[in-house]
Amino acid sequence: xxxxxxxxxxxxxxxxxxxxxxxxxxxxxxxxxxxxxxxxxxxxxxxxxxxxxxxxxxxxxxxxxxxxxxxxxxxxxxxxxxxxxxxxxxxxxxxxxxxxxxxxxxxxxxxxxxxxxxxxxxxxxxxxxxxxxxxxxxxxxxxxxxxxxxxxxxxxxxxxxxxxxxxxxxxxxxxxxxxxxxxxxxxxxxxxxxxxxxxxxxxxxxxxxxxxxxxxxxxxxxxxxxxxxxxxxxxxxxxxxxxxxxxxxxxxxxxxxxxxxxxxxxxxxxxxxxxxxxxxxxxxxxxxxxxxxxxxxxxxxxxxxxxxxxxxxxxxxxxxxxxxxxxxxxxxxxxxxxxxxxxxxxxxxxxxxxxxxxxxxx
Amino acid sequence: xxxxxxxxxxxxxxxxxxxxxxxxxxxxxxxxxxxxxxxxxxxxxxxxxxxxxxxxxxxxxxxxxxxxxxxxxxxxxxxxxxxxxxxxxxxxxxxxxxxxxxxxxxxxxxxxxxxxxxxxxxxxxxxxxxxxxxxxxxxxxxxxxxxxxxxxxxxxxxxxxxxxxxxxxxxxxxxxxxxxxxxxxxxxxxxxxxxxxxxxxxxxxxxxxxxxxxxxxxxxxxxxxxxxxxxxxxxxxxxxxxxxxxxxxxxxxxxxxxxxxxxxxxxxxxxxxxxx
Numbered sequence: 001x002x003x004x005x006x007x008x009x010x011x012x013x014x015x016x017x018x019x020x021x022x023x024x025x026x027x028x029x030x031x032x033x034x035x036x037x038x039x040x041x042x043x044x045x046x047x048x049x050x051x052x053x054x055x056x057x058x059x060x061x062x063x064x065x066x067x068x069x070x071x072x073x074x075x076x077x078x079x080x081x082x083x084x085x086x087x088x089x090x091x092x093x094x095x096x097x098x099x100x101x102x103x104x105x106x107x108x109x110x111x112x113x114x115x116x117x118x119x120x121x122x123x124x125x126x127x128x129x130x131x132x133x134x135x136x137x138x139x140x141x142x143x144x145x146x147x148x149x150x151x152x153x154x155x156x157x158x159x160x161x162x163x164x165x166x167x168x169x170x171x172x173x174x175x176x177x178x179x180x181x182x183x184x185x186x187x188x189x190x191x192x193x194x195x196x197x198x199x200x201x202x203x204x205x206x207x208x209x210x211x212x213x214x215x216x217x218x219x220x221x222x223x224x225x226x227x228x229x230x231x232x233x234x235x236x237x238x239x240x241x242x243x244x245x246x247x248x249x250x251x252x253x254x255x256x257x258x259x260x261x262x263x264x265x266x267x268x269x270x271x272x273x274x275x276x277x278x279x280x281x282x283x284x285x286x287x288x289x290x291x292x293x294x295x296x297x298x299x300x301x302x303x304x305x306x307x308x309x310x311x312x313x314x315x316x317x318x319x320x321x322x323x324x325x326x327x328x329x330x331x332x333x334x335x336x337x338x339x340x341x342x343x344x345x346x347x348x349x350x351x352x353x354x355x356x357x358x359x360x361x362x
Numbered sequence: 363x364x365x366x367x368x369x370x371x372x373x374x375x376x377x378x379x380x381x382x383x384x385x386x387x388x389x390x391x392x393x394x395x396x397x398x399x400x401x402x403x404x405x406x407x408x409x410x411x412x413x414x415x416x417x418x419x420x421x422x423x424x425x426x427x428x429x430x431x432x433x434x435x436x437x438x439x440x441x442x443x444x445x446x447x448x449x450x451x452x453x454x455x456x457x458x459x460x461x462x463x464x465x466x467x468x469x470x471x472x473x474x475x476x477x478x479x480x481x482x483x484x485x486x487x488x489x490x491x492x493x494x495x496x497x498x499x500x501x502x503x504x505x506x507x508x509x510x511x512x513x514x515x516x517x518x519x520x521x522x523x524x525x526x527x528x529x530x531x532x533x534x535x536x537x538x539x540x541x542x543x544x545x546x547x548x549x550x551x552x553x554x555x556x557x558x559x560x561x562x563x564x565x566x567x568x569x570x571x572x573x574x575x576x577x578x579x580x581x582x583x584x585x586x587x588x589x590x591x592x593x594x595x596x597x598x599x600x601x602x603x604x605x606x607x608x609x610x611x612x613x614x615x616x617x618x619x620x621x622x623x624x625x626x627x628x629x630x631x632x633x634x635x636x637x638x
Contacts, residue, residue: 230508232492236485243483246444247497247556248471249507257504 004220004227010306010350011223015216021048022212026205042201045208046276047320051313052211053273056218058296058312059305060265063222065294066303067231068258069238071156074163075266076290077170078138080280082267084174085137087187087280088121089130090198094191107189108182118180127194134271135264142263143256150252150259155241164287171285186281193275204276211272215309218265222305225258234258295338301348311348395458397422397590398443398475398560403452405438405614412438413449414614422559425586427601427622428594430611431634436594437480439611440562444477445470456560472502476558480565482545486538490529490548493537494520497552520555526581527551543574550581560590567600579603610634 005011025048028040057079064070096103100110105117123129145166149159177183196203225231236244237251245251274280283289293312300311315337322330345352372379398420405413413435420426430436441447443454445467454462462470471477484493498516500506512520524530527547532540537548546566553561566582567575575597582604585591595601601608601622608625610617618628625631 225508228508229495229510230504232485232488232496233507235487236496239485239487240483242446243479243485244496245467246471246477246479247552248468249496249502250466250468250504253504254507 004223008223010304011219014306014309015219018212018216022209025208029205030201042204045204049208049211049276050273051316052215053269054312054316055309056215056269057266057293058308059218059222060262060269061293062297062302062305062308064259064262065297067226067234067238068255070255070259071160072163073160073287073290073294074167075293077167077285078142078263078266079270080284081138081141082134082270083274083280083284084181085130085133086271086274088124089127090190090193090275091187092125093193094189097191108185112177134267138263138267139260142260146256146259150255167285167290168287171282174282174285184282186279188279190275190278198275207272207276214268214272219305226305292334295334298341299337299348301350304350307348307350395422396420397457399455401453403442403449403454405442405447405449412614416614416616418609418616420590420592422590423587425583425591425604425606427605427608428592428611429601429608434611435614436611437564440477440564440594443562444475471556474559475562476553476556477562478549478553478564478566480568482542482549484537484545484548488537489534490537491520491533493548494523494551494555497555499555499557523551523554526554543570546570558589560592561585563591563593565595566593567595567597575600
């Protein structure tokens, strides 16, 4: 199973670190007393868990951007859709503990005077069904979108713009109360997941570990694609799409398969993100989010997978710090970072480290 | 009514669904006779007639050179054969029966027509061996590409091709760092990996040194016979050194055809090349 990691030192280190974190963080949170300086607060655990889901999201972007050359500026949409699917399950879990105490309808539907639950909310009370939808909904959207776009050979900037429009259209749609997804406020006020209280430390730890495992599995599956001949075809498509056609590959199908897989990964990341932050609203569809996550990948170093994960964690750490310390500076810092990386570090942090290594070696 | 017929046809109980049947278009190619033919092909771009009533037939195993001044329609012809451009009228056949019009580029490539581009385009981020591996003949669907591994015999063939193109030493090196001539050979090697019936080679000698050119001549001549090789070239010395038969294109039309000597004596060819 770990064959695809041969020679991939960055990936080995990443996985080792995540495994280590999954072992140490629970211990520091649950068994070290709060008085000790080594105690990790539940707040921090949740924050770290959130970073892990971002890292998984960044992987999915790197797979299509770094290896296939598709700059998707709409991957946030798949992430949010996965999040909404999870949110719908969590809403069902609230039961009659909502403000209005209606056992069948979530609060916002009572507020809108709806008398029954819409058809597309059916089945989300079952965890397994919701989990299938977490992967199915983003996957189908990516498949249909990709089928149309790749078949008509839309590439480059045009494709990026369409992906951006896609996520913006979804943003507007989800803002509408009539859509039945809680409109502007989205879905929130979650209580339980699988019967476990979402506020308890143990559940938080469980979600953190689940995010870590998802990241590792996501990494391994991306790596399996990249290390296979399909991965080399992807790189070939990135560099010279026409040529690939003339040696007999169906470029549109290769793109479609990888793009859909990437959307499913993004959906899973979204589903893990929502119970940890406790809310999903249309803001997650905003084009800015999708652009931000491209910046994570660019900062880490695209086309390396582990670089994307690294970038996601670093940039988000910086974001947490800066939005706390100097809230008005963050957006400028993000923009500046992107310009700086594009101009001076085209291969991101990973590229920088590789060059340093070569210099030492030489 | 038409829909009804389609429905009836679909529901016939003595036949399997049409999409289950093997494609009737895919037929074995005879190793004798005409392998590639263009009949009455026309193509215009915004009123400019790039190809004008082009008729041409190429025999199996032949080494054919196609020459012509700039804008004669050589590259457009290649585009039409490989499915990149769809002609306005005319027919293009591969073997006796296969109709190439309406097939996509990958389908045509899979059917056995390989193409080398004017500008060498190898996949620079990949190694030489990986370039060859990608081009290798076989099932190129997404799933089987994902699962693909080199078998022993494939490995051997890859080694053979590496030797043929003289790149066996640099097989593990990145193809981006090859010289211009080496990239040209690698591209020809990629063609060989596809095991095509017909090789379309666009300006193989462009930008080559004399030694490199000699080697390319040798390579192409050795390929003819087993394969049908069609070379588009500007360099007359190069054409003279390899051609058995030469076709001269002018304004999208065949101006003359024959051996190099015949063609060179042809009054019209002299006019076109040397000017009025």
